[in-house]
Amino acid sequence: MKFTKIVKTNFNLVYQSGLNQDGKPTYKRKNYNNVKSTSSDETIYQVAQALASLCVYSLETIERDDKKEIYG
Numbered sequence: 001m002k003f004t005k006i007v008k009t010n011f012n013l014v015y016q017s018g019l020n021q022d023g024k025p026t027y028k029r030k031n032y033n034n035v036k037s038t039s040s041d042e043t044i045y046q047v048a049q050a051l052a053s054l055c056v057y058s059l060e061t062i063e064r065d066d067k068k069e070i071y072g
Contacts, residue, residue, distance in 0.1 A: 002072035006037040010065045011044050015057035
C-alpha cells in the first residue's frame with residue numbers, strides 16, 4: 001500500500017493589477033513559502049484575506065500548493 005506525506009506547502013495570492021492596452025486584466029502574484037503543511041484551507045484563506053486587505057489591488061485568486069512524497 002502506498003502512502004503520501006505533504007512535505008512542503010506554499011500559497012499564492014493573485015491580484016488584478018490593472019488593464020493592458022487591449023483592455024484585458026493584468027495580474028500580479030505574491031508567493032508565501034514555508035507554510036505549515038498541517039494548515040487547514042480555512043486558516044490559509046483567513047490569512048490570505050488579511051494580507052489582501054493590506055494591498056491596493058483587488059484579490060482575484062488564492063492558490064494552495066502542496067508538494068507530496070509518495071512512499072510505501
